[in-house]
Amino acid sequence: MPDLDDLLPSRAAFIRARGELEAANGVKWLTEFDERVRFRLYAAYDQSYMSGHYGTSNLVNNALGSFVSDQSQMRLSHSSADGAFRNEVEPSSTDELLDWLAAIPIVLERFAAEYNGTQSDEEYGFTHNLNPKRFAGLANDVLLEARIGYTFINNRLKPRSDEPLFLAVVEPVEALLTSNSRFAAVETAYQQAQSSIASGQYGAAITSAGSALQTTLEALGASGSNLGALFANARSRGFLMGHDAKLLESYKSLVDWATADRSNRGTAHGAATAQRADADMTLHVVAALIIRLIKHAELQEYTAAPKSVPNVE
Known part of the structure; x- marks a missing residue:
């Protein structure tokens, strides 16, 4: 979860209530x-004009309107x-807004490819400077925090259900955690990680993902x-085998790599400068591990349970 002290009271209250x-x-x-x-x-669209000059925004707005029409x-x-x-x-319908x-x-990419770096104003010397990926990243944060079932993948809007990891990892782990109160603390930590990603708190998301994995093991006994x-x-x-130690080694290696990768970007405080890609990957890996641990533990519990023998007269 993002640090609630950094949020306005109304937003902090909303995040608590939704959690x-x-x-x-x-x-x-x-x-x-x-x-x-x-x-x-x-x-988010407005912030994709990195130069902030009206000459760029007017041209892009016109190009966008023509493209959609x-x-x-x-x-x-x-x-x-x-x-x-x-x-x-007169708010737009959902289909029109999509x-x-x-x-x-799409329009930002085409405009940037043709005009970025060129002069947008002869008198004042402003240059066009658009960042299409910035828009997609900011929009994804909004969509995730609002729990909207769409996301940008490679700058193209897709239903979340089109994302392979959503079907293979996100939906299954949410179903597992929601269906059993035994994993309430795990679900809380997992949701905190999601909320932190949506709010740009990527280091906090990695920390919460680790908490979700730890509380999973605790919930399993x-x-x-x-x-x-x-x-x-x-x-x-007995609900993990000896070779499962490699799961821990893999997760530790992932966190070590992410920390080293971030630290190489110019700060000794790696978690504070985490990138969204680091947080997304860590959370998906943890979600997959949670599924693996719960399913394996359930199998062990089933095989260890005494089986009733029917009376045959």
């Missing part, structure tokens, strides 16, 4: 964009991104003050 709701009922992925989400997505198969209620995202009187949202990085001790105890209890 409690999701802990009780699980994560619900939405398809509707409320007013706040639409405004925040438009702000030409390519969309819908009868549009708005002719500009500003209207599509921020008109409170067209506008999907079009933004292992005891110990750190992951190494927990894995050792889990092996002694």
Whole structure:
């Protein structure tokens, strides 16, 4: 979870309340964009103008409007991104908003490829400077925090269900954690990691992912003050085998690599400068480990349980 001390009181209260709701009922992925989400997505679009000069924004807005008008198969209620995202009187339908949202990085990429570095204003010497990837990253943060069932993959808007890791890892781990109150603490830590990623707190997300793995082992009955001790105890209890030690080694190597990678970017405080890719990868690896641990433990519990013998008379 992001550091709530860094958030405005209203947002901190919202995140706390949603965390409690999701802990009780699980994560619900939405398809509707409320007013706040639409405004925040438009702000992400606005921030893709790295130069901040109106000459760039006017040209891009015109190009975006032309592209959507030409390519969309819908009868549009708005002719500009500003209207599509921020008109409170006549808000866009979900389908129309998805067209506008999907079009933004496509138009930004084409504009950047042709005009970035060229002069946008002869009098003042401003140059065009757009960053399409910045928009997709900011938009993904908004979509994740709002639990919207869409995400940008390689700058293209896709349903989350189209993402292989979503189907193979995210949905299964959420189903496992939600279905059993035994894993309530694990679910809380996992959701904290998701919320931290959505809020740009990538170092905190990696820390919460580690907490989710640790609380999984504890929920399964292992005891110990750190992951190494927990894995050792889990092996002694029989729900991990000797060769499973490589799971711990792999996870430690991942964290060591991520820390070293971040530290090489110019700071000794690696976790504070974590990148989104580091946090995403760590959380997906931890989710896969959680699934593996729970499924294996359940199998061990099943095989160890006494089997009833029917009476045959």
